[in-house]
Structures are given as structure tokens and as C-alpha cells.
Amino acid sequence: MALLEIRNVSRRFGDFLAVDNVSLEVGAGEFFTLVGPSGCGKTTLLRMIAGFDQPDTGQIVLEGKNLEGTPPEARNVHTVFQSYALFPHMTVEQNIAFPLRMAKTADDQIKPRVAEALEDVRLADKGKRYPHELSGGQRQRVALARALVNRPKLLLLDEPLAALDAKLKEQMQLELIELQREVGVTFIYVTHDQGEALALSHRIAVMNHGIIEQLDEPSKVYGFPKNRFVADFIGTCNLWEGTVTSAGERDFVLDLDGIGTARAIPNTTTKAMPQPGQRGCLTLRPEKLRIAADLAPLPEENSAAGKVHDFLYLGDVTIYIVNLDQGARIEAMLPNAASGRTRFFEVGDPVKIAWRVDAGHFIDG
Amino acid sequence: MANQPAAGLRARMARWPVTAPPTLYLVLFFLVPTLIMVLASIQYPGEFGGLSPILIEDQGHTRLDITLENYQRAVSETIYLQLFLKSLWYAIVTTVLCLVLAYPLSMMIARSNKKYRDLLLLLVILPFWSNFLIRIYAWMIILGPQAALAKGVNAALGAVGMEPVSLLFSPFAVIVGLVYVHLPFMILPLYANLEKHDPTLLDAAQDLGANAWQRFWKVTFPLSLPGVYAGAALVFIPALGAFAVPDLLGGTDAIMIGNVIKEQFREARDWPFGAALSFVLMAVALLAALAAAWAGKRYQQQAD
Numbered sequence: 001m002a003l004l005e006i007r008n009v010s011r012r013f014g015d016f017l018a019v020d021n022v023s024l025e026v027g028a029g030e031f032f033t034l035v036g037p038s039g040c041g042k043t044t045l046l047r048m049i050a051g052f053d054q055p056d057t058g059q060i061v062l063e064g065k066n067l068e069g070t071p072p073e074a075r076n077v078h079t080v081f082q083s084y085a086l087f088p089h090m091t092v093e094q095n096i097a098f099p100l101r102m103a104k105t106a107d108d109q110i111k112p113r114v115a116e117a118l119e120d121v122r123l124a125d126k127g128k129r130y131p132h133e134l135s136g137g138q139r140q141r142v143a144l145a146r147a148l149v150n151r152p153k154l155l156l157l158d159e160p161l162a163a164l165d166a167k168l169k170e171q172m173q174l175e176l177i178e179l180q181r182e183v184g185v186t187f188i189y190v191t192h193d194q195g196e197a198l199a200l201s202h203r204i205a206v207m208n209h210g211i212i213e214q215l216d217e218p219s220k221v222y223g224f225p226k227n228r229f230v231a232d233f234i235g236t237c238n239l240w241e242g243t244v245t246s247a248g249e250r251d252f253v254l255d256l257d258g259i260g261t262a263r264a265i266p267n268t269t270t271k272a273m274p275q276p277g278q279r280g281c282l283t284l285r286p287e288k289l290r291i292a293a294d295l296a297p298l299p300e301e302n303s304a305a306g307k308v309h310d311f312l313y314l315g316d317v318t319i320y321i322v323n324l325d326q327g328a329r330i331e332a333m334l335p336n337a338a339s340g341r342t343r344f345f346e347v348g349d350p351v352k353i354a355w356r357v358d359a360g361h362f363i364d365g
Numbered sequence: 366m367a368n369q370p371a372a373g374l375r376a377r378m379a380r381w382p383v384t385a386p387p388t389l390y391l392v393l394f395f396l397v398p399t400l401i402m403v404l405a406s407i408q409y410p411g412e413f414g415g416l417s418p419i420l421i422e423d424q425g426h427t428r429l430d431i432t433l434e435n436y437q438r439a440v441s442e443t444i445y446l447q448l449f450l451k452s453l454w455y456a457i458v459t460t461v462l463c464l465v466l467a468y469p470l471s472m473m474i475a476r477s478n479k480k481y482r483d484l485l486l487l488l489v490i491l492p493f494w495s496n497f498l499i500r501i502y503a504w505m506i507i508l509g510p511q512a513a514l515a516k517g518v519n520a521a522l523g524a525v526g527m528e529p530v531s532l533l534f535s536p537f538a539v540i541v542g543l544v545y546v547h548l549p550f551m552i553l554p555l556y557a558n559l560e561k562h563d564p565t566l567l568d569a570a571q572d573l574g575a576n577a578w579q580r581f582w583k584v585t586f587p588l589s590l591p592g593v594y595a596g597a598a599l600v601f602i603p604a605l606g607a608f609a610v611p612d613l614l615g616g617t618d619a620i621m622i623g624n625v626i627k628e629q630f631r632e633a634r635d636w637p638f639g640a641a642l643s644f645v646l647m648a649v650a651l652l653a654a655l656a657a658a659w660a661g662k663r664y665q666q667q668a669d
Binding site: 071088 | 563566569570572575576584
């Protein structure tokens with residue numbers, strides 16, 4: 001049985017349908033992420049799980065118990081807020097002891113458990129400080145320790161890393177993964193940062209306009225986005241429009257606009273073999289493309305030729321914008337550590353690109 | 366580096382036009398009168414009011430003609446001690462009542478829709494737009510024996526076999542008047558504090574298991590303490606020295622120390638004694654503030 005079940009939940013604010021008939025299940029011990037642009041309904045869904053908002057229809061079930069009518073203070077669910085919401089008039093220790101006191105934990109229990117929680121987030125020496133005396137990352141850790149100290153069934157995290165700078169963010173991501181593994185509490189993480197979602201989660205639900213566009217493991221969501229929205233929202237993606245010319249057993253042939261003929265595989269989620277004449281697009285991540293001055297495509301590869309239009313040198317990788325001879329403009333990414341790499345391509349250089357038939361998949365419509 | 370002191374001096378000079386006028390104002394109209402009163406409190410009264418000269422010719426040379434008698438009288442005569450204690454009591458009751466009345470109101474305003482907050486605050490300070498005395502006279506009518514309130518109360522008392530009472534000219538009337546006059550001074554600092562509270566803190570407290578009562582006592586109230594202290598000081602200090610309200614609403618058995626001080630300067634023409642009483646009152650107010658600060662610290666330590 002899933003730890004948390006969301007069954008056909010909808011929430012409307014006036015004319016705005018924030019959450020539209022969403023159903024999902026989260027298993028015990030899972031790191032589950034809701035990702036999407038602002039206004040996609042992810043925060044509303046989180047607030048309903050916490051109990052700050054009520055679904056208009058549908059149910060939220062935790063460990064088989066319908067949470068309807070249970071106020072936030074009575075739910076075995078804690079939240080880490082984006083602003084951390086540490087109590088400014090309490091020391092770090094008092095902040096962390098707060099949920100224990102509310103739960104009427106015995107006095108002699110509180111001290112060791114607070115100490116342990118501080119240990120967990122590596123702030124053992126900061127217990128007597130006040131929140132305003134801490135750095136952003138430290139406040140973040142106090143918020144985590146406070147929310148985890150009485151071992152909730154579920155921890156909700158509302159964009160907890162949004163206020164941190166890039167370097168600290170990466171470090172905190174690693175800490176979060178470790179902490180989650182250590183304490184074994186189920187995390188539901190809300191973010192608009194797709195990179196964060198990919199890095200942290202066991203599973204990701206990509207939300208848009210109140211619905212879940214795709215729910216899968218990070219590698220599936222990234223490698224095989226179910227539709228144009230997911231392809232576009234998660235990372236950078238080439239979306240090549242084209243018409244199906246003939247269908248085969250495992251793959252089929254497409255005539256891609258401005259690129260040429262290519263073999264492709266059907267949508268890995270729906271697995272429906274497209275029919276000749278059908279239009280749609282092929283999704284291809286820039287790093288799945290091979291780019292070279294000259295190359296002979298392997299049997300399971302498609303290829304095309306063009307000229308470098310422009311490039312972005314990013315240090316670890318270089319992104320090339322290539323104008324294909326047939327007219328399309330595509331994006332390819334080349335790691336700068338690629339073996340045998342002797343020189344960069346310059347603007348105007350003729351190049352060839354190639355990609356495996358199963359490097360991306362076909363999205364119909 | 367060399368020109369830095371000059372730059373600092375220039376910066377200080379540049380601040381002068383801004384800081385000099387208020388400083389001058391305070392020195393002229395606050396510090397100087399206070400010093401005059403300090404001197405007055407150790408002088409003898411003049412023959413026809415005012416003060417007798419501070420320097421007198423005595424057996425050929427000039428000497429200071431000062432005394433501590435005024436202070437001795439102020440602190441030793443029982444009647445004044447009683448008045449100090451009574452005034453202290455009235456001021457404390459007024460402060461507590463103001464706090465109890467103002468807190469929910471300030472909270473309501475601070476949490477109301479932003480659109481209406483200014484209007485509600487305006488309503489709080491609206492009474493200031495009419496004259497203070499007129500408002501107190503209005504209370505004389507409201508509490509007067511002919512008004513429905515007194516008649517109703519006395520009818521109710523009569524029904525249970527008790528003697529009728531006079532609402533006006535009683536300690537009750539004084540407290541009502543003091544609370545009424547000072548309530549906005551409690552509401553405004555409280556509102557200014559409560560309005561700045563981050564509502565997410567209450568969400569966090571609730572999320573971590575606090576019910577409405579606990580959210581108030583563990584989060585809202587301790588965070589509002591600076592507002593409580595500011596409001597309490599703004600109410601307590603003027604209430605302690607009040608004389609117009611007890612004058613008009615208090616009658617003979619509800620006069621406060623402020624009335625006596627006023628009397629020394631006017632009817633009794635004993636400025637030195639009035640000044641000495643003023644400073645004793647100031648000392649009482651300071652002691653009360655220190656006691657409150659100490660109690661506040663204790664409260665916070667206990668909350669730990």
C-alpha cells in the first residue's frame with residue numbers, strides 16, 4: 001500500500017482551476033518531486049497535503065486514513081517552508097524543540113532528541129544561536145532539523161533551496177539526498193527548477209495547468225519526455241517536426257521538415273506505432289547528437305549535414321547551433337573532454353551530425 | 366587615506382542642518398524646563414507664588430538659599446504616599462485594561478484585508494479630531510445620573526436589594542476615562558508590531574503541531590512584546606500623571622497625584638513642592654518601568 005494516495009483531487013480558486021483531477025501515489029521512503037512552472041498547481045497540491053488548503057473534490061489518504069477534516073496540527077506531516085519560517089524569538093534549540101513540546105514529549109526526552117537532530121544536520125555547535133545569527137544554508141538546515149525531529153510520516157519541502165546561491169544549492173542537494181536516506185522519511189519536494197528535480201528525486205511528477213503531464217523516474221522524464229511541454233520544460237530539447245512516411249516492426253520512417261528522412265522509435269510511454277501520414281515531432285536532447293567534421297553514420301544511426309551557425313562555449317561543454325543544408329536549425333552539445341578532440345568548430349565550418357534511432361522518441365500531435 | 370578625516374568632518378557638517386533644529390528644540394523646550402524644575406524643587410516658594418530668589422544676601426555675603434524640605438514632605442506625608450500609590454494603581458489598571466482591549470483589536474486590524482486597514486486605523490484615531498475636554502464632558506453625560514446607563518445599573522442593583530451607586534465621580538469613572546483617552550496609544554504601537562509579523566510563522570507553528578491557543582502564546586504574543594512594551598509605556602506614563610480626567614470624572618475621592626501637583630502650582634502657589642512632587646512621580650514611573658522590564662526578562666527566560 002502506498003504511504004500517500006491522492007485520489008482525483010481538484011481545487012478551484014474562482015475561475016482558476018489550480019489542481020485538476022490529480023491522482024498519484026507516493027511510496028514509503030520515496031523522494032518524490034512535483035515540478036512545474038509557477039501557477040501549475042504544485043504548491044496548491046502541497047498545501048492540501050499539509051492541510052492548509054482543502055480539496056474541492058477528491059481525497060488525500062495517508063496510511064489508509066482519509067485526511068479530510070484533519071487540521072494541519074493533527075497531521076503527521078511537516079513542511080519546510082521556502083522562507084524557512086524559523087521562529088525569530090527562539091534559539092536554534094528552542095526552534096527544534098518546538099514540535100516535540102507541541103507533541104507533549106517528556107522533558108528529559110527533548111534534550112537528547114534536539115541534540116541528535118542538530119547532529120543530523122551538522123549544527124551541533126549552533127544550538128544556542130538565534131536564527132538571525134545564521135547563514136542561509138544553516139537556517140535551511142535548522143528548518144530541516146525542526147521538521148524532522150519528531151519523525152513525521154511525510155516531509156513536504158516547498159522550494160527549500162530557492163533562496164540559496166548556486167554553489168550552496170548543489171551542496172545542499174547532496175545533503176538533502178543523504179539526509180533523506182539516513183532518516184528514511186518520505187519527502188515530497190516542490191520546485192520549479194527542473195535541474196533540482198532531476199538531481200534529487202526517485203520519481204518526478206511534471207505539472208502544468210493543474211494536471212500531471214508526466215510521472216516517471218528522472219532519466220525517463222528527461223530522456224523520453226512524454227509530450228512537447230515536458231520536453232520543453234525539462235532541460236533543452238530539439239523538437240523536430242515531421243510526417244511519418246512508413247511504419248515498421250520496431251521503428252518507423254519519418255520525413256523531418258528541413259532535416260530529411262530519419263528512422264525513429266514510437267513514444268516510449270504510449271508505445272503506439274504511428275501510422276503513415278501522421279504528423280508529430282521527434283525529441284532529441286542536444287547531447288545525444290554526435291557532431292564531427294566528417295563521420296560515417298553507423299547502421300543504427302540517422303545523419304544530416306550542415307554548417308556551424310554559432311556556438312556557446314560553456315567550459316565543460318560547447319553548444320553548437322547548426323544550420324542544416326535542408327534548412328532546419330538544430331542544437332548539439334559536445335563535451336569538451338571528448339576523446340580525440342583536437343579543435344573546436346568555428347562559425348561557418350561544415351559539420352556532420354548523427355544520432356541513434358533510439359536516442360529520442362516520437363511525440364504525436 | 367589622508368583625506369578621510371576631512372571627508373568625515375564634511376559628512377558631519379552636512380548632517381548639521383538636519384540634526385541641529387530638533388536637538389535645539391529638545392534642549393530649549395525639554396532640557397531647560399526640566400532643569401528649571403529641578404532648581405525649583407529645591408528652592409523656597411515666593412511670598413506671592415513663584416519662587417524666592419535662589420541667591421540671598423546673608424550677613425554680608427551671598428549664599429545659596431536651597432532646601433530638601435520639599436522632597437522630605439513629598440515622601441514622608443502619608444497623604445501623598447497614598448496618592449502616589451493610588452495613582453500607580455490607577456495607571457496599572459488602565460494599562461492592563463488598555464492592553465486587554467487593544468490587543469484583539471490590533472490583531473484584527475493587522476490581519477484584515479489591506480484595503481480596509483487604513484480605514485480602520487483612521488477610525489481608531491478619529492476621536493483625536495475632536496477636543497479632549499469635549500470628549501471627557503461627553504463621558505460625564507454618559508456616566509451621569511440622568512443617563513440610561515446609570516439608571517439601568519441602579520435599577521438592576523435595586524432589584525437585588527443593593528444601594529444605588531453613582532457611576533460618575535468615582536474611581537470607576539476615572540478608569541473608564543483614562544482607558545478611553547489612552548486606548549489609541551496602545552493600539553497604534555501594537556498594530557505597528559503585529560502588522561509586520563510573517564504569517565508563515567503561524568503556518569509553520571500549526572504545521573509543527575501547535576493549536577490556535579499555542580500559536581498565540583508561543584509565537585504571536587512573544588513576538589509582539591516590543592509593541593506591548595511601547596504601548597504600555599505610552600499609556601502608563603501619561604496615565605500616572607493624569608489630572609484632567611480625574612478632575613472632571615473623579616470627584617473628591619478619586620483625585621490622583623496629578624491633581625495635587627496642579628494644585629501646588631495654581632491654587633496653593635507652592636511651586637517648589639509641586640516640582641518636588643513631579644520628580645518623585647518621575648522616579649515612580651522610572652521604577653515601574655524598570656520593574657516591568659525586569660518582569661519581561663523573567664517572562665522570556667521562563668518561556669525558554
